[in-house]
Amino acid sequence: MTEEEIYEKLNEIFQDVFDDETIEVDELTTADDIDDWDSLEHINLVAAVEKEFGIKFKMGEVSTMKDVGEMVEIIMERI
Amino acid sequence: MIELEYPFDSAYIMKKRKSIKRTLLSDSSSRLKKKIAVLGGSTTNDIVSVMELFLLNMGIEPTFYQSEYAQYWQDAMFPDEELKSFQPDIVFIHTTYRNISAFPTTSDKPEDVENMLESEFDRFKQMWTAVSERFKCPIIQNNFEMPLYRLMGNKDCSDYRGRENFISRLNMKFYEYSMETSNFYINDINYISASYGLKKWLDPLYWNMYKYALCFEAIPEFAFNTANIVKSVFGKNKKALALDLDNTLWGGVVGDDGAEHIQIGQETGVAQSYFEFQSYIKAQKDLGVMLTVCSKNDEENAVAGLNHPEGVLKPDDFIIIKANWENKDRNIADTAAQLNILPESIVFVDDNPAEREIVKAQIKGVAAPKMDGVENYIQTLDRSGFFEVTTFSEDDLKRNEMYKANVQRAARQATFDNYEDYLLSLDMNAVIDDFTPMYIQRITQLSNKSNQFNVTTKRYTAAQMEDVFASEDYIRLYGKLTDKFGDNGVVSVVIGKKRENTLHIDLWLMSCRVLKRDMEFAMLDTLVSKCRQQGIGTIRGYYYPTAKNSMVKTLFGTFGFEKIEEDDSGNTVWELNIENYQNKNHVINVHGNESLQ
Numbered sequence: 001m002t003e004e005e006i007y008e009k010l011n012e013i014f015q016d017v018f019d020d021e022t023i024e025v026d027e028l029t030t031a032d033d034i035d036d037w038d039s040l041e042h043i044n045l046v047a048a049v050e051k052e053f054g055i056k057f058k059m060g061e062v063s064t065m066k067d068v069g070e071m072v073e074i075i076m077e078r079i
Numbered sequence: 080m081i082e083l084e085y086p087f088d089s090a091y092i093m094k095k096r097k098s099i100k101r102t103l104l105s106d107s108s109s110r111l112k113k114k115i116a117v118l119g120g121s122t123t124n125d126i127v128s129v130m131e132l133f134l135l136n137m138g139i140e141p142t143f144y145q146s147e148y149a150q151y152w153q154d155a156m157f158p159d160e161e162l163k164s165f166q167p168d169i170v171f172i173h174t175t176y177r178n179i180s181a182f183p184t185t186s187d188k189p190e191d192v193e194n195m196l197e198s199e200f201d202r203f204k205q206m207w208t209a210v211s212e213r214f215k216c217p218i219i220q221n222n223f224e225m226p227l228y229r230l231m232g233n234k235d236c237s238d239y240r241g242r243e244n245f246i247s248r249l250n251m252k253f254y255e256y257s258m259e260t261s262n263f264y265i266n267d268i269n270y271i272s273a274s275y276g277l278k279k280w281l282d283p284l285y286w287n288m289y290k291y292a293l294c295f296e297a298i299p300e301f302a303f304n305t306a307n308i309v310k311s312v313f314g315k316n317k318k319a320l321a322l323d324l325d326n327t328l329w330g331g332v333v334g335d336d337g338a339e340h341i342q343i344g345q346e347t348g349v350a351q352s353y354f355e356f357q358s359y360i361k362a363q364k365d366l367g368v369m370l371t372v373c374s375k376n377d378e379e380n381a382v383a384g385l386n387h388p389e390g391v392l393k394p395d396d397f398i399i400i401k402a403n404w405e406n407k408d409r410n411i412a413d414t415a416a417q418l419n420i421l422p423e424s425i426v427f428v429d430d431n432p433a434e435r436e437i438v439k440a441q442i443k444g445v446a447a448p449k450m451d452g453v454e455n456y457i458q459t460l461d462r463s464g465f466f467e468v469t470t471f472s473e474d475d476l477k478r479n480e481m482y483k484a485n486v487q488r489a490a491r492q493a494t495f496d497n498y499e500d501y502l503l504s505l506d507m508n509a510v511i512d513d514f515t516p517m518y519i520q521r522i523t524q525l526s527n528k529s530n531q532f533n534v535t536t537k538r539y540t541a542a543q544m545e546d547v548f549a550s551e552d553y554i555r556l557y558g559k560l561t562d563k564f565g566d567n568g569v570v571s572v573v574i575g576k577k578r579e580n581t582l583h584i585d586l587w588l589m590s591c592r593v594l595k596r597d598m599e600f601a602m603l604d605t606l607v608s609k610c611r612q613q614g615i616g617t618i619r620g621y622y623y624p625t626a627k628n629s630m631v632k633t634l635f636g637t638f639g640f641e642k643i644e645e646d647d648s649g650n651t652v653w654e655l656n657i658e659n660y661q662n663k664n665h666v667i668n669v670h671g672n673e674s675l676q
Contacts, residue, residue, distance in 0.1 A: 013094070016094045016095055016098070017094060017097075018097070019097030019098050019101070040124050040125070043125070043288075043289050043291075043295060044093060044094070044125065044295075047090070047093060047094075047295045047296065048090070048093065048094040051090045051094075051296075059284055059287065059288060062288060063288070
């Protein structure tokens with residue numbers, strides 16, 4: 001899967017989780033850029049990403065990822 | 080909504096729940112509004128948001144109160160202003176083994192562990208007592224799931240010092256309490272977690288990171304299980320099964336293969352699977368679920384199949400057998416009409432996806448679970464929770480007999496010219512009197528599930544009904560009807576509140592199984608006579624229209640009341656001066672409570 005394809009899938013997941021079809025993420029997107037992205041929705045998001053790509057984040061990673069770029073790096077490593 | 084029916088895709092629900100909620104709320108169906116207080120020993124946010132979806136889908140629109148993190152005990156014992164003013168209709172205590180305050184250690188003596196068990200149980204019991212005294216509402220309490228690890232290995236379950244042993248004993252104490260306490264329901268997370276897979280359920284990541292006592296993806300299973308209890312308590316259970324025959328109750332097609340060649344019994348694995356399924360259905364009947372057949376077959380073949388000597392279900396087990404070539408949605412609508420229940424209280428069981436689709440498209444709200452492979456039939460029906468048992472009354476045990484007698488009565492009716500002659504021929508005897516403790520459970524149950532013959536559709540929890548029963552301010556009547564075909568049980572309830580010399584009718588309901596038997600007139604006669612004894616001169620009746628109760632729109636008019644008010648939404652108020660009232664029932668012999676001895 002190319003990085004571009006990963007972003008495409010991530011966009012869909014973000015749109016579903018936050019119920020907003022206008023969301024487009026890039027590597028610099030952070031929780032501050034999306035209104036509803038709080039610690040509770042973060043669990044939901046992580047679970048949906050794990051399911052979509054068939055991967056597991058490690059415990060430390062879940063809380064320290066600072067932006068979508070880091071998330072994509074981890075996804076690329078594991079798939 | 081198909082996405083929320085068992086077996087559902089949990090990951091999909093978790094991801095899409097915002098849009099699912101939007102869709103549910105936009106369907107303009109009318110729902111029962113209920114307030115649910117969730118007192119959690121761990122995080123509850125996502126549990127609540129998923130439970131909301133299931134409840135909306137079951138016809139209940141909930142609003143929630145949630146404790147601050149892990150404040151369940153404090154909230155129950157010393158509720159804050161927010162919870163007090165919330166006035167819940169039901170309290171759900173979401174605790175798990177993580178909330179057990181102390182476990183035995185290897186140096187403990189048996190009596191130490193005994194004390195520990197008692198004090199842990201007392202801690203919970205105090206909380207239940209406090210909640211039920213303050214809020215007078217039903218309580219749902221989780222039991223405990225098995226723990227993450229077994230310190231002593233296999234001995235952990237059998238030794239008094241084992242945590243697994245301790246949890247099992249504590250669970251038993253919860254069950255004993257629940258057996259002797261009405262309005263208290265156990266949410267069996269011990270079963271659900273085992274069935275889901277304890278290893279995944281208890282994934283420590285979710286506890287350590289987010290303080291969830293179960294893994295994220297198990298939330299829908301858990302929320303669904305809990306929602307089933309809630310909907311059952313509030314009278315939203317299904318009532319009847321409409322069963323297909325070929326490849327549903329037996330293997331093969333009876334019309335093509337002949338009754339002697341269908342697969343049912345002990346001969347092959349497939350035959351055994353159908354045998355097990357028939358046994359399961361038969362047991363549902365014993366729980367009070369009404370059984371009917373809905374099959375595209377000649378009736379003769381259908382009956383021959385059901386008379387197969389190896390089968391469990393016989394033609395007699397069914398109240399109605401629709402075996403013909405009509406469309407199934409027509410047959411189901413007919414069945415509902417004959418049983419006097421709403422089509423949406425029927426569960427249609429058919430292996431053919433096309434039939435299920437048609438029925439679902441034609442009849443709004445009917446359930447048609449995905450029956451895929453006989454080996455999965457029992458689990459699919461069982462886990463769907465259509466008939467979740469929360470109360471269990473004597474009437475449930477007899478329901479099939481009563482409805483069958485009804486169908487016989489209808490057959491008799493055809494041979495009389497004069498309807499009153501027919502009614503007289505039924506030898507009807509009623510007990511109509513003030514409530515008695517023996518029937519209070521059934522009375523409450525009726526108040527929660529009667530929709531059609533119900534002028535106010537006022538619902539009562541068991542605790543509220545107890546209050547009405549204990550108060551001097553009410554005139555209460557229940558009516559129980561017997562006839563030559565059988566005992567119909569308690570079928571009608573009237574509650575009126577006394578204010579000065581007027582009685583205001585809070586509730587007037589009757590089960591549709593005794594429509595057109597003049598039972599409502601017998602109730603009115605007794606009501607008037609009770610009013611006279613208590614110096615009441617006027618009865619005021621109220622009718623509040625709902626989607627389902629148009630049949631009683633002019634009930635009070637039929638009784639001879641005058642309409643005195645009507646507003647824009649069709650709510651009407653009626654009044655009757657009872658001075659010159661003359662009894663209206665001439666076909667039922669009426670007795671009082673003393674006849675029950």
